[in-house]
Amino acid sequence: MLRVENIKHSFKTGNEWTTVLHNINFTVNKGEMVALLGSSGSGKSTMLNLMAGLMKPTEGHIYIADHDIVQMGENKLAEFRRKHIGFIFQAYELITSLTVRENVELPLVFQSISPSVRKQKALALLEQVGIPDKADLFPSQLSGGQQQRVSIARSLITEPSVIFADEPTGNLDTKTEEEIIAILLKLNQSLKTTFIVVTHELEVAEQMQRTFSLRDGYLINNQQPPADAESAEGGAG
Amino acid sequence: MKIRDISRMAWDQVKRRKVVTGLCMTGISIGCAAIIVALSIGQSAQTYVTDQVNQNFKMDEITVTPGGGIPSRGGGGGGSGESNENLDPGKLTAQKLEIIKSLNHVVAAAPFEDAGYMQMLTVDNKIADVQVKATDLRMLTEFGFKFKQGGVTDLPGMVVLNYGATLGLIDNETRQKLYEQLGADPFNSALMDQYNSMSTLPSEMYRQQVQLQATDYSTSEGNIRLSSALQVGGILSTAEGTDDLRASYEKIMYVSLETAAQLTQQLSFGTNNGMTPNVEENSYKTVTVKVDSTDNIKSVEAIIQKLNLNAMDNLYQQEMLKEQFDMIKMAALGIGVFILIIASISIIVAMTMSTHQRRRQIGIMKVLGANMGQIRNMFITEAALLGLLGGLLGVLFSYLIIMGLNKLVGTAGDSLNFVIPLTTIPVGLAFAIMTGVLSGIYPAISASRTDALTAIKRD
Numbered sequence: 001m002l003r004v005e006n007i008k009h010s011f012k013t014g015n016e017w018t019t020v021l022h023n024i025n026f027t028v029n030k031g032e033m034v035a036l037l038g039s040s041g042s043g044k045s046t047m048l049n050l051m052a053g054l055m056k057p058t059e060g061h062i063y064i065a066d067h068d069i070v071q072m073g074e075n076k077l078a079e080f081r082r083k084h085i086g087f088i089f090q091a092y093e094l095i096t097s098l099t100v101r102e103n104v105e106l107p108l109v110f111q112s113i114s115p116s117v118r119k120q121k122a123l124a125l126l127e128q129v130g131i132p133d134k135a136d137l138f139p140s141q142l143s144g145g146q147q148q149r150v151s152i153a154r155s156l157i158t159e160p161s162v163i164f165a166d167e168p169t170g171n172l173d174t175k176t177e178e179e180i181i182a183i184l185l186k187l188n189q190s191l192k193t194t195f196i197v198v199t200h201e202l203e204v205a206e207q208m209q210r211t212f213s214l215r216d217g218y219l220i221n222n223q224q225p226p227a228d229a230e231s232a233e234g235g236a237g
Numbered sequence: 238m239k240i241r242d243i244s245r246m247a248w249d250q251v252k253r254r255k256v257v258t259g260l261c262m263t264g265i266s267i268g269c270a271a272i273i274v275a276l277s278i279g280q281s282a283q284t285y286v287t288d289q290v291n292q293n294f295k296m297d298e299i300t301v302t303p304g305g306g307i308p309s310r311g312g313g314g315g316g317s318g319e320s321n322e323n324l325d326p327g328k329l330t331a332q333k334l335e336i337i338k339s340l341n342h343v344v345a346a347a348p349f350e351d352a353g354y355m356q357m358l359t360v361d362n363k364i365a366d367v368q369v370k371a372t373d374l375r376m377l378t379e380f381g382f383k384f385k386q387g388g389v390t391d392l393p394g395m396v397v398l399n400y401g402a403t404l405g406l407i408d409n410e411t412r413q414k415l416y417e418q419l420g421a422d423p424f425n426s427a428l429m430d431q432y433n434s435m436s437t438l439p440s441e442m443y444r445q446q447v448q449l450q451a452t453d454y455s456t457s458e459g460n461i462r463l464s465s466a467l468q469v470g471g472i473l474s475t476a477e478g479t480d481d482l483r484a485s486y487e488k489i490m491y492v493s494l495e496t497a498a499q500l501t502q503q504l505s506f507g508t509n510n511g512m513t514p515n516v517e518e519n520s521y522k523t524v525t526v527k528v529d530s531t532d533n534i535k536s537v538e539a540i541i542q543k544l545n546l547n548a549m550d551n552l553y554q555q556e557m558l559k560e561q562f563d564m565i566k567m568a569a570l571g572i573g574v575f576i577l578i579i580a581s582i583s584i585i586v587a588m589t590m591s592t593h594q595r596r597r598q599i600g601i602m603k604v605l606g607a608n609m610g611q612i613r614n615m616f617i618t619e620a621a622l623l624g625l626l627g628g629l630l631g632v633l634f635s636y637l638i639i640m641g642l643n644k645l646v647g648t649a650g651d652s653l654n655f656v657i658p659l660t661t662i663p664v665g666l667a668f669a670i671m672t673g674v675l676s677g678i679y680p681a682i683s684a685s686r687t688d689a690l691t692a693i694k695r696d
Contacts, residue, residue: 049690052604054604054689054690055690074608074609075608075609075610078603078606078607078608078609079606079608081604081605081606082605082606082607082608083606085606087604087605089601089693093597093601093604093693095598095601095602097249097250097253098249106602106605107605107606109238109239109242109246110238110602110605110606110607110608110611111606112238112239112242115241115242154605158606
């Protein structure tokens with residue numbers, strides 16, 4: 001499903017090059033829910049941005065559904081993201097001028113899907129994330145947990161191959177955090193969607209099927225996928 | 238992305254960002270109003286002046302005069318005596334007049350010989366200077382003249398007066414006195430008012446007897462001759478919209494060609510000093526031809542010229558005016574466009590600011606799958622919408638401005654009335670939308686190039 005091959009990423013500060021990711025290799029199978037664990041500065045956010053196609057690695061390849069996203073141009077990547085990638089942000093990132101339902105529908109708007117189909121799908125997903133009654137409210141009228149549920153529903157509406165969740169519980173209290181993780185686990189089970197959750201919290205990572213740990217740009221723990229899954233390669237930096 | 242979705246999102250932004258919307262709309266509305274008002278003023282002034290010109294120069298008429306070549310006795314020079322058409326092919330004869338009358342598209346053709354200016358005397362010794370024109374009186378209605386009183390007559394000694402000739406008839410003594418007073422004190426407004434009111438004083442002239450008086454200025458004695466009595470058989474109406482004062486400036490007496498010949502005999506001093514009638518029978522100095530449409534003027538003229546005659550129309554007046562007004566319109570349009578360019582700067586600034594404020598939102602949309610074209614289209618649609626709203630406000634402004642102008646002109650007592658031709662509204666709106674779209678291009682491109690990652694990063 002997702003294959004990361006020999007990823008190295010550096011950036012220039014002044015006259016010096018700093019490498020933030022060193023020869024990262026891992027594979028995530030279809031329907032898996034994995035954690036990318038690391039403390040601040042470990043390179044986990046950079047890794048997420050590379051996997052989402054928001055930036056290009058200095059070296060290496062990233063395959064999602066057998067497409068090398070590193071080779072894609074901006075518009076091709078946009079189209080690819082639209083069809084194959086879902087995003088859950090730490091700060092929810094909802095459009096404040098749109099209602100909850102309209103926010104959930106937004107990715108489908110970019111795919112020119114008809115309003116009736118969009119509405120039907122959005123309402124079904126809001127039901128799944130437990131806020132069917134909030135469809136016509138605006139984000140500012142919701143709590144943090146509820147906003148994150150909207151963000152989850154939005155990430156699922158295009159039925160993507162993989163969903164990247166960037167610190168999805170980072171802005172939430174413990175109780176809400178548990179609720180959100182429970183929702184993600186439930187959706188992973190029911191929809192068989194692949195989830196990659198970036199977190200710095202061990203408690204969150206422990207609830208995932210596998211964890212990749214990053215430290216100072218090196219992959220220090222690459223748990224092998226379950227035996228019945230696709231073959232996987234590991235690689236530590 | 239569907240147009241409906243793009244439009245709805247653009248509309249949401251326009252509603253949401255009231256200050257930006259207000260600023261942009263104000264700029265565009267001023268430019269749009271400037272274009273509409275300028276075009277409307279140009280158009281209204283053109284209509285007004287064209288009407289005025291049409292009143293003085295009939296566009297559907299051709300003035301025919303004898304052709305060039307060997308000097309014509311009957312044409313231009315006048316005089317009496319034998320004439321040989323073989324030697325004088327340019328002569329405007331009765332036979333040629335008949336040919337002209339039979340031409341296609343010719344509604345009427347008749348001689349309108351200018352017999353000069355003379356004094357008209359009434360039985361109660363009132364006097365007025367009139368221009369005497371010899372024509373076929375039966376043809377007057379064919380040329381569009383309408384009778385206020387009386388009607389067509391061809392009895393000998395019958396004359397037709399235009400309405401102006403019935404105004405300002407005063408006795409010679411009063412007239413001389415007033416002239417002397419005005420000569421001594423030309424800037425006396427009271428005297429001027431008195432003169433104007435006397436100039437428009439109406440007299441009942443229908444069925445009255447009048448005489449024409451010619452003075453021989455070539456001699457120091459200033460010999461005077463009086464014609465036989467003439468009877469006023471009809472009074473013509475004035476052109477629509479002409480007031481009495483203006484009508485009083487043009488006093489015309491129409492006489493038949495036979496009457497004109499009699500007057501020539503009665504009033505001629507033997508020398509042609511231009512102040513006595515000099516009309517020859519069966520040969521004319523000027524014939525006026527009325528054509529069914531201005532479109533056919535040139536073709537009729539071409540045929541007339543083949544008769545060795547000169548043909549002149551008044552269309553050049555219209556063409557000249559059209560050229561002048563086209564220039565005025567272009568200048569007005571230029572001013573409007575200049576204002577719109579200034580307005581577009583405000584849109585570029587406001588929308589660029591808006592782009593920066595919405596960088597995060599653009600970033601999120603890009604992460605959610607919006608491509609560069611979709612982001613660009615969203616911003617351009619928003620700019621076009623601002624242009625449209627500004628344009629609509631501009632249309633409203635232009636109506637208010639035109640209303641104000643009409644009140645101002647109305648107070649000044651002028652009959653000029655400004656109207657907004659419906660065709661100028663789409664022109665104004667098109668310019669407004671175009672300004673919006675053009676001004677939105679840079680912010681839209683800038684927005685579409687926003688780096689998604691940089692935009693969504695939180696410090």
